Amino acid sequence: MRIMHVALGGCLKAPPVSYGVTEDTGGHIAYVLGAARAQAGRGDVTSVSIVTRAFSDPRLDPVHAQEVEEMGPRCRILRLRTDDMRYLAKEAFEAELPALTQAFLNLLRDGDLPDVIHAHFADAAVLARAASKEFGIPWVYSSHSLALDKCRAQGGNPDPAMSRRIDREAAAIREAGAIIASSRDEAECQIPAYDAASEGRVHRIGPGITAPHLRDTGPAQRLIAPFLRDPSKPILLAVARPIRKKNLAALLRAYAGDPGLQDRANLVVVAGLREGLQGGCPDQDGIVTELFDLVDRHDLWGKVALPRRHDHDEVASLYALAAQGGVFVNPALHEPFGLTLIEAAQSDAPVVATCRGGAADIVASLNCGELVEPTDPRAIAAAVTRLLDDPETPRKAQEAGRIARRIYSWDRWADAAQRVYAGLRVAAPAIHRPHAMLASDIDGTLTGCRDGAAEFTEWARTRDPGMVLAVATGRSVVEARRVLREWHLPMPDLFITSVGSEIWRWGRDGALRPCGDYAAMIGGDWDRDGVRAALAPLGLTAQPGHDQRAFKLSFFGNVHDRDRIGTALKRAGLRARVILSHDRLIDVLPRNAGKAAAIRFEAARMGIPADSCIVAGDSGNDLDMLQGFASAIIPANASPEVASVRGAWRSEHPHAAGVLDGLDRFGHGPGILMAAE
Numbered sequence: 001m002r003i004m005h006v007a008l009g010g011c012l013k014a015p016p017v018s019y020g021v022t023e024d025t026g027g028h029i030a031y032v033l034g035a036a037r038a039q040a041g042r043g044d045v046t047s048v049s050i051v052t053r054a055f056s057d058p059r060l061d062p063v064h065a066q067e068v069e070e071m072g073p074r075c076r077i078l079r080l081r082t083d084d085m086r087y088l089a090k091e092a093f094e095a096e097l098p099a100l101t102q103a104f105l106n107l108l109r110d111g112d113l114p115d116v117i118h119a120h121f122a123d124a125a126v127l128a129r130a131a132s133k134e135f136g137i138p139w140v141y142s143s144h145s146l147a148l149d150k151c152r153a154q155g156g157n158p159d160p161a162m163s164r165r166i167d168r169e170a171a172a173i174r175e176a177g178a179i180i181a182s183s184r185d186e187a188e189c190q191i192p193a194y195d196a197a198s199e200g201r202v203h204r205i206g207p208g209i210t211a212p213h214l215r216d217t218g219p220a221q222r223l224i225a226p227f228l229r230d231p232s233k234p235i236l237l238a239v240a241r242p243i244r245k246k247n248l249a250a251l252l253r254a255y256a257g258d259p260g261l262q263d264r265a266n267l268v269v270v271a272g273l274r275e276g277l278q279g280g281c282p283d284q285d286g287i288v289t290e291l292f293d294l295v296d297r298h299d300l301w302g303k304v305a306l307p308r309r310h311d312h313d314e315v316a317s318l319y320a321l322a323a324q325g326g327v328f329v330n331p332a333l334h335e336p337f338g339l340t341l342i343e344a345a346q347s348d349a350p351v352v353a354t355c356r357g358g359a360a361d362i363v364a365s366l367n368c369g370e371l372v373e374p375t376d377p378r379a380i381a382a383a384v385t386r387l388l389d390d391p392e393t394p395r396k397a398q399e400a401g402r403i404a405r406r407i408y409s410w411d412r413w414a415d416a417a418q419r420v421y422a423g424l425r426v427a428a429p430a431i432h433r434p435h436a437m438l439a440s441d442i443d444g445t446l447t448g449c450r451d452g453a454a455e456f457t458e459w460a461r462t463r464d465p466g467m468v469l470a471v472a473t474g475r476s477v478v479e480a481r482r483v484l485r486e487w488h489l490p491m492p493d494l495f496i497t498s499v500g501s502e503i504w505r506w507g508r509d510g511a512l513r514p515c516g517d518y519a520a521m522i523g524g525d526w527d528r529d530g531v532r533a534a535l536a537p538l539g540l541t542a543q544p545g546h547d548q549r550a551f552k553l554s555f556f557g558n559v560h561d562r563d564r565i566g567t568a569l570k571r572a573g574l575r576a577r578v579i580l581s582h583d584r585l586i587d588v589l590p591r592n593a594g595k596a597a598a599i600r601f602e603a604a605r606m607g608i609p610a611d612s613c614i615v616a617g618d619s620g621n622d623l624d625m626l627q628g629f630a631s632a633i634i635p636a637n638a639s640p641e642v643a644s645v646r647g648a649w650r651s652e653h654p655h656a657a658g659v660l661d662g663l664d665r666f667g668h669g670p671g672i673l674m675a676a677e
Helices: 027-040 094-110 122-135 147-154 160-175 184-190 196-201 218-227 248-256 259-264 282-297 312-322 339-346 359-366 377-389 393-407 410-425 450-462 477-486 516-523 528-538 559-571 595-606 620-628 655-665
Strands: 002-006 047-053 068-072 075-080 116-120 139-142 178-181 202-204 235-239 266-270 327-330 351-354 370-372 436-440 467-472 494-497 502-506 512-514 553-556 576-581 585-590 613-616 631-634
Touching (some): 002 122, 027 068, 027 075, 027 410, 075 094, 094 160, 116 122, 116 410, 122 139, 122 160, 178 410, 184 359, 202 477, 218 312, 235 248, 248 377, 266 312, 312 327, 312 339, 327 339, 327 377, 339 351, 351 359, 351 377, 467 595, 516 585, 516 595, 559 585
Parallel strands (some): 002 116, 116 139, 139 178, 467 494
Antiparallel strands (some): 068 075, 576 585
């Protein structure tokens, strides 16, 4: 496969890259370089090209004017030349897009066409759309940062230029063959804000990290020692470009407002690269001036280090230093993902992160760290203090480091992306004369045992073509696809997601689309705002924003909370279903929704009798389907929540092996019972 990435902004070159040398030279460049190098190392990839913009600026590396730059075996950077050879910030690209598009089409006409184009940001998507129209090349989009979300974070209305950027982003989201996102917030909140149906083409794939991993703290100590009275103290570390949304001033205010924190640790802020307080772009100069003003205003000299220059090894060494009794802090107003958080975690540094955006995914995956409201300096200081006070923090941070080094890998990303690319030209699965259906939960039912999952995948491949395979899960469609991909489980004919409040089907073009008829059926008497208002006085803890859906409100709670919710809804005269899972997750759905309702809806649409539907599940959100169908399978690992189900086949085998056992019992299995792992 020949892969082409298009990324126009910032100073994109072969490593090493001076991150922060301009305000647009940030995480997306590390992303593109890391992805391309991992893909170039695969046996099924012939070549990887990165297309960017050529420019010439005496302050920047002359390589950016070079049309071709070799990055390694089968990997190179190609630069598009136009009449305007100035370095341009991302906001200034709009006028150049027609010329860049023409240069890109000329480049493709003169060379071998790629099999797939991966566009990074909406300006690159303009070029990818043009190439697709002229040459029929399928393309994938990664947004990295979206203007609608930026406007929401800054609390203002978009100006005309921002509105045009939003229009370009909307077109990219509508027209891309697939969308690769890094976080659940991006995949399930930000992108669907442009087009709700686009979620069926979104794939969440966590990126890798390319920063060096050092244990030597010497470079860091030499870098910051000139700033500090007592360099032996632990450090609170922030690494970010000097732009407004990174909110570095809030961290200074948090530190300035807590004398106890000042006594315990020094603050180190690595805010890009600069020649001095002035001489950068106006935004950068303003941020840097504000940071120095805060240090001066609060008499923090000798406690705060603001180095002017740094290199890769020094940043890696700072992460290692933060792991020695310190904390890494990301206080961004909104963080689409948060690569620096992973870099810090991989060095065993504990992290405090903004609660807004994809950082929540990272902290949850690490099972360590604190999320904070970034506009509240006191909350930032308190979160840092909690980590410093907790004697378990070093152990937890080391375990989080092991997790981060394992799951955030460019090789893993490249493997998942390759499957997305390969699926761009694949037609939707055909269902021939459906006469039966298996609807199975995913987590704990199909997952949990790799051998069982592999055997289930083989069963799915060789099953009767009239047997419809559906998954019925509490997860969103994006998360369901991710888990199936990571467990190498088959993509089903049908997705019943978000606890049976959504149905997603394959379109003829191979994209998943939501079922509007089902939404209309369950939404008839659903008063989402009324339900939310009725439950507000209960003081429940809501699950994250990406778990809140059009037909689902989700909370953390137990049996007592479930009963309180039911009572409050009854008093308010509202009709809804309340579902408890794993004694900690509560979902409130329309009265007519649920896994069983969705299965019946689809079975009726396909002409499949209810007694030809087999269901499998292991927890509380599976109860309605396990109780509602005669052919039900409960694997041996099931939760006590399903103990009350009568008449189901209770397998002696756990997870997917138990499902296969049940299928065999009902006459649709492989005839092979697997031993539990």
